[in-house]
Amino acid sequence: MIRVLVADDEPMVRTGVRAILSTAPDIDVVAEAARCDEAVRQARTHLPHVAVLDIRMPGGDGIEAAAEIRRTVPGTAVVMLTTFGQDDYILRALGDGGATGFLIKSGEPEELIAGVRAVAGGAAYLSPKVAARVVAHLASGAGAAASRRAAARGRLDTLTTREREVLIHLAAGLSNRQIGRRLDLAEGTVKAHVSSILTRLGVGNRAAAAVTAHEAGLGQP
Incomplete structure (x- = not known):
């Protein structure tokens, strides 16, 4: 059973997230919070597998709360709930917060369940709208877009053929076990490839690697 903490300062959002997650037989919401400091305390108390956090809440900074958790x-893996217009917060969460999941509040319910399951299994999960938004923000301006895409592709050129195959599946939100099944590799081998990918790309987590893949236009499996 995947134990989940839901933190959002809007009661209706918390209720909605809980209701959606309760439809999944393998997910149990064990705690709720309305503030950043409360979310950290609840995480320490209940030790959830996943914390679903609003990116902006009172009582501190949502990204700092994610980092503290x-x-x-x-x-505990962290999924950030975002709204359009919060691009800078998303970029900070990728780097400083250590979040591995990003979801749009107005997204489909299935995305929330898929995101929680993905990060609980050790994978990264980027809502397609979030990935597109982040890439568009990073590449704002025609010149900047070309430059950033070229830079991302240049970093991908440092990967081996197998590492590129692993990255394609990683960017699609698959866990190491799922990637291993797709590519007929041992889970430990996939883990080693992921570690190498992060090092070669110069990123700190799977979500950031996924953004680099999307930015470079790496195809989906």
Whole structure:
């Protein structure tokens, strides 16, 4: 059973997220919070597998709360809930917050369940709208777009053929186990490839690697 903490300062959003997650037989919402500091306390108390956090809440900074949860409860993965117009926060969450999942509040319910399951399994999950938004923000301006895409492709050129195959599936939100099944590789081998990919791309987590893949236009499997 995947234990989940839901943190959002809007009661209706928390209720909606809980209701959606309750439809999944393998997910159990064990705690809720309306503030950043409360979310950190609840995570320490309940030790959830996944914390679903609003990217902006009172009582602190949502990204700092994510980072604190990742630091003090390393077994808890973080999914950030975002709205359009919060691109800078998303970029900060990728780097400083250690989040591995990003979802749009107005997205489909199935995305929320898929995102929680993905990060609980050790994968990264980017809502397609979030990925497109981040890439568009990073590449704002024609010249900047070409430059960033060229830079991303240049970083991908440092990967081996197998690592590129692994990255394609990683960017699609698959866990190491799922990637191993697709490519007929041992899970430990996939883990080693992912570690190498992060090092070669110069990124700190799977979500950031997925953004680089999307930015470079790497095809989906």
